[in-house]
Amino acid sequence: MTAAAGPSSLLLVDDDPTFCRVLGLALNRRGFAVVTAHGSAAALEHARIDPPEYAIVDLNLAGDFGLGLIPDLLALDPAIRIVVLTGYASIATAVEAIKLGAVNYLAKPADADQILAALAATAGDPAAPFNARPLSINRLEWEHIQRVLRDNDGNISATARQLGMHRRTLQRKLAKRPARL
Amino acid sequence: MTAAAGPSSLLLVDDDPTFCRVLGLALNRRGFAVVTAHGSAAALEHARIDPPEYAIVDLNLAGDFGLGLIPDLLALDPAIRIVVLTGYASIATAVEAIKLGAVNYLAKPADADQILAALAATAGDPAAPFNARPLSINRLEWEHIQRVLRDNDGNISATARQLGMHRRTLQRKLAKRPARL
């Protein structure tokens, strides 16, 4: 990675402007020329004009624009290395994404280093270098809770239901960690 | 599938003789010429003598022990349609399996019909089933553990350290999960 000759171009597709901006900045700081798009149409438009080297596609709850976007992007340029990122990960969609041509598939939350490693991953190379230290179990749990909580507009009961955990337990977890990241 | 011209040959690779026999019978009843192998070596031997049309590879151990079998089989005959079946399902290994050339990846328990559907699946032509639900806390934790464990080549002590959890606890989690899911 980290091209020695000029910055690599990267197309970031995600509905959420905040997430887009944060991740975009982090990638920028690591030497990528980042372009963001908030939908398939905009993403394809960008790619048509100037096909990027890499693409990060976020599958949010909104329809299936994410998976369908993969072959569309590859049709414009088969060399684009696409990584799928989603908070609603499932094995079924992971398999589908890879079959459609994505080079990797990550479940949120994923930090910039994990994403870079995913972009660099080569097919079936178990000896791939791993540099990023993984999130602790607790941290991972916290991130996930926050994300789902946000999706539910702060509704604790609904969040607990979706997470398969008791409402009381969720309350206690939230109370125990007022602020931290 | 239901092959139109004669029984299709299928290689079933699984350590567990009982599971092998049960599934083998079920597939036989559906018109497949089933050959079973209880290990990579035996599987490759069978495949070398007479490459099957289909193969079902069971990953009984977390990690890439079984995954390595995929390229080996495809090297003998690139036309083999391989489905990976495992009780230790995780997104990380699913992605790896597909990249290595498997046509599908299923989590146990799966019945014969599901497996047949998986064998028949064509690359990216069916509408992707999009699971519009976030992962449960337990599921997310499991996926993460699998990923880190893989990064550490199965080293439980190192994985526990990185995850900020006690080795004993990790062992208990690993021992408990495979039974379910």
Added chain:
DNA sequence: CTAGAAATGCGGCAAATTGTCACGCTTTAA
């Protein structure tokens, strides 16, 4: 406007999980 439904924030207790230490036994490295 108002009754019923849903959500919230507690307290408490039993059940399950985790942290921790200890011991014997393989691998792996030096």
Added chain:
DNA sequence: TTAAAGCGTGACAATTTGCCGCATTTCTAG
């Protein structure tokens, strides 16, 4: 061939979770 690291296991205390109930406070129709 030692020394260091890892693995599997048992046991017991410390925490955490599941699950009850209940008093308030929001929604959400009718």
